[in-house]
Amino acid sequence: MNRAAHEVVVLAYDGVRLLDVAAPLEVFTTASGVAAARGDGHRPYAVRVATPDGRSALTSTGLRVDADLATGAVRETDTLVVPGSTDVGQLHAGSGVVGEVARLARTSGRVAAVCTGAFALAAAGLLTGRRATTHWEHAELLARSYPEVTVTADDIYVRDGPVFTSAGVSAGIDVCLALVEQDHGPTVARGVARDLVVFLQRPGGQSQFSVAARTPATRDPVLRPLLDTIAADPAADHRPGVLAARAGVSARHLSRIFREQTGTTPAAHVEAVRLEAARMLLEHGESVTASAALSGLGSDETLRRVFARHLHTTPSAYAARFRTTYTARE
Structure with missing residues (x-):
């Protein structure tokens, strides 16, 4: 791992939602620029996209996302981001995606799920005994499928220890801003929010x-x-x-x-x-x-x-x- 940088790995796979992947890439890349301009002394982000086979992933929109490396080549990372899919079924136990999440999480400092990516985290056992959220449309299914998880359906994002989960696709921006704030403080996070023209903290929840x-x-x-x-x-x-x-x-x-x-x-x-x-x-x-x-x-x-x-x-x-x-x- 390049210790001069904060390593972020965004998992991609066939069927992944495009914005779930793009939002983290945009937030962390922008954060590196904002932090550098301020000279805050924190490590910049090195953001890479990893797929199970190292090849491009076909997103739910039909657009392909190129991979920087295969998940098997990831040895250690500071932050793992797990995007969601429109097909929640492929994020249940036994799927290849869940297996990769479980393996990558073992050597990650923290893990964040975007939207239905929470299902992969739950299937991998990362949400057991924790609070979590997901897209409001799937919150009941998450709670029913994983009773050991306390699902708070109205939250934009939830942090429980080193594990973060978030609501619908655009909430990937919210949870990544929270991660940036954890690393660099509110001023840098606010700078990223201003650059992207979004709220640093959205009012209310999914309601x-x-x-x-x-x-x-x-x-x-x-x-x-x-x-x-x-x-x-x-x-x-x-x-x-x-x-x-x-x-x-x-x-x-x-x-x-x-x-x-x-x-x-x-x-x-x-x-x-x-x-x-x-x-x-x-x-x-x-x-x-x-x-x-x-x-x-x-x-x-x-x-x-x-x-x-x-x-x-x-x-x-x-x-x-x-x-x-x-x-x-x-």
């Missing part, structure tokens, strides 16, 4: 993402029209009794349908849609008071409580993220 994207598709003749109506006008009267009357069913029956089809209650779904509407209003420059009223949440205080419960931040702090290119870690 911040589109309610429509997180709501299971349904064609239920009772529920589908109600979901469309709520999305079209979040500020309207969507109390459970009103929704039930609109659908021509009892409130109890409507609640049962909601739980069966969406996994939540009518009131919780309406609140989530209103929160999303309030976020969009704040992002477009509306005041906290106007956002609360126009979204249907009503008062400033209600908006603050909903933001605190779901996004772990305040409406004012959230809005400030869209008035500057970066923010200090809170």
Whole structure:
């Protein structure tokens, strides 16, 4: 190993998600430039892509990524990054990818998974007794498949000792920024975030993402029209009794349908849609008071409580993220 540099190995394999590979490469390479410009004295990053056979890997987009070396040639590394795949099945125990992860992890100072890469870490035994996260769509499967892992489905990334896991593909940037901050401190990490025009620390968790994207598709003749109506006008009267009357069913029956089809209650779904509407209003420059009223949440205080419960931040702090290119870690 080149001890003059901090060695980063990014694992690539056929079916890997392109952004899961590209994000770490971009963050660590940019960090080396930012750190050098500051003259902070820390080791620069030497980033290499390793594939099981040393040949190029065909990503999920159809674009090939060239390898710098075969995984068998990696003897020791400071940081191992394990990207995810759209085919979670190839990241379960017994696969060649998992075997390589297990072997490489034994001589790595720390290991980070991007998105569904957490499945490979879990299958390799690296998450046993640890907290972890993954893409919200696969969090339940991860928890069910590996009960020895404490899955926190709403986190953007989770650090438990030397093991890091992260949410969806773009969260690969977040977790790598956390690694850079661990190595070089917040100033360099902030410089990388500014260069890439991303948050150093995103407000909230995966709950911040589109309610429509997180709501299971349904064609239920009772529920589908109600979901469309709520999305079209979040500020309207969507109390459970009103929704039930609109659908021509009892409130109890409507609640049962909601739980069966969406996994939540009518009131919780309406609140989530209103929160999303309030976020969009704040992002477009509306005041906290106007956002609360126009979204249907009503008062400033209600908006603050909903933001605190779901996004772990305040409406004012959230809005400030869209008035500057970066923010200090809170």
